[in-house]
Amino acid sequence: MKIDVVTIFPEMIRSGLSHSIIKRAQEAGRVQVAAHDPRDHTTDRHRSTDDTPYGGGAGMVMRPGPIFAAVESLEPPPDARIVMLTPQGKTLTQAMAHEFAQASHLILLCGHYEGFDERVREHLATDEISIGDYVLTGGELPALVLIDAVVRLLPGVLGSEESAAGDTFSDGLLEYPQYTRPPDFRGWTIPEVLLSGNHAAIANWRRKEQFRRTQSRRPDLWSAFQPSKSDLKLLKQLSEETPSPPAGESSEEN
Incomplete structure (x- = not known):
């Protein structure tokens, strides 16, 4: 699987994926993850990725140009899932994580400020995902959550295939209590x-x-x-x- 993350803070993604199971999955070639800065696709000297909203109002809005250009530079296949991380999206579930785990290429779009220009939602994103009914400062943490939920389901990532099969939510129920030594x-x-x-x-x-x-x-x-x-x-x-x-x-x- 290939996962690309479009974010103005790529180091947040790189740092978050440099540990534990996700790191080992990358080293084993089970998944390829890369972070891309839309600032690299701006045309002004300030490398601006946001602007004031038409019609007035507080905050700034992510401009469509750098986002579209960043995604298009990745040359995604027609069946790529382009996922916008937004509190307005569907709440992520284990069933959705299994669905995303079947994809060959995921592209995750991390918003900031007042979110994306609506044309990103209408003409670029294939999916809109939220990780809960609350608002964060950006889409990087939700992207990391989605990556973790998906990658651990890929074949060979966990030490035992039974680990994922017995997870909470795997069959719609919470997991049973676990115990270890001492008795x-x-x-x-x-x-x-x-x-x-x-x-x-x-x-x-x-x-x-x-x-x-x-x-x-x-x-x-x-x-x-x-x-x-x-x-x-x-x-x-x-x-x-x-x-x-x-x-x-x-x-x-x-």
Whole structure:
């Protein structure tokens, strides 16, 4: 996969990708990532990438010329995904990360100030992505988030393919609790089933814990979840293990 980032702060991208799994993925040739400064495609002596908005108003707007020129210099293939990072975009999900991971070329556009000239949105970008309902000073951090979410899904990037398959949101549910040594820490012990060596029992316990966590913490995810036949059996067992509270009492802790 090839990922290009158009940003007036390319060092933010280069620094953010020079560590951990993303760095190793680049070194192994799983992904090629480069940052490009649209200032290199300006024509005035000040190398301006922004200007005042037509119609008046506060702030500055990213000019279309340098952005278009920077993208066109990359000679993207017809199927390239050109992604504008903007709070007005669709909120990034794990399913979307999987979709982007199938692309051969991603071009990420990082805005600043009051955002992009609307013609960038209308005639250049193929996608608009937000990482949440809040506003940041620029698109570099969202770009790094998107890169991280996508690259870790590429074949051979993680040490185990099961790591990504078991992630939170991978099947629409939150992940089950994880434990490691020691089995008894300050009197807090781990569930005995995890020490049993019974892989089927462990798998069932983990699945039930996914149900518990998602139900209590993310009812929005739970309402959209479609259980399989095996899930329905486990849900029945879970309801029998956790009886409903008496009428008038809440199951939530105070």
